[in-house]
Amino acid sequence: MTAGSLAALVALGAFHGLNPGMGWLFAVARGLQERDRSRVLQSLPAIAAGHAASVGAVAILVGLTRSVVTTRAIAVGGGAALVAFGLWRLLSRRHFRWVGMKISLWQLAAWSFLMSSAHGAGLMLLPVLTGAPAPPGHDHGLTAGLSAGLFVTGVHTLAMFATAGTIAVLVYEVVGLTILRRAWLNMDRLWxxxxxxxxxTTLLTA
Structure with missing residues (x-):
């Protein structure tokens, strides 16, 4: 993997971490609900695990199916899905609502997986995943593809976790939730x- 691809993974991870829809807002809400910063910190690994599962499913699938035809099909199909999903998110007037219910960490991880999948988090890595050269050899290729998928997932999730964690703690300690409604709308459009x-980009480079 090139330095540029690695930087792109970290940047995308940081971008996902910045987005309140990826979980830091829910972590802050849990902390404020129970007036306990430890609830914020406990929420973050569960959110990161759900995000990693969503991203990893795409990364490993692409890593294991590295034939030229399959890679191109995934790139074209994934690129089209990205554009369609982005247009739907851009034009849709529906937004996710934050509620006051209490949930377990397992439920939070499942929620994070569904939220990340709904936002197309794994699909955004397609330009990096499909741009990497295919490893030679069938058996070696499968092993290398799996390793590459896990590596991509790990780097991306670590960047997301660090960014989301920093923001969650700062917001909990300094800002609170009262002024975030407008910021949520802006991030939704940016996303x-x-x-x-x-x-x-994926379609043009496929």
């Missing part, structure tokens, strides 16, 4: 535009 941009 949709990023999806469209990533999809267009």
């Amino acid at each position: 949709a535009a990023a999806l469209i941009g990533a999809g267009t």
Whole structure:
């Protein structure tokens, strides 16, 4: 993997961590609900695990199916899905609502997986995943593809976790939830535009 690809993984992870829809807002809400910062910190690994599962499913699938035809099909199909999903998010007036219910860490991880999948988190890595050269040899290729998928997932999730964790603690300690409604709307539109941009890049380079 090139330095540029690695930097892209970290940047995308940081971008996902910045997005309140990826979980840091829910971590802050849990902390404020119980007036306990430890609830914020406990929530973050569960959120990261759910995000990693969503991203890893795409990364490993691409890593294991590295034939030229399959890679191109995934790139074209994934790029089209990115653009379509981004347009839907950009034009949709529906937004996820934050509620006051209490949930377990397992439920939070499952929620994070579904939220990340709904936002197309794994799909955004397609330009990096499909741009990497295919490893030679069938058996070696499968092992290398699996390792590459796990590596990509790990680097991306670590960047997401560090960014989301920093923001969650700062917001909990300093800002609170009262002024975040407008910021959520802005991030939602920015996220949709990023999806469209990533999809267009994937289609152009497929």
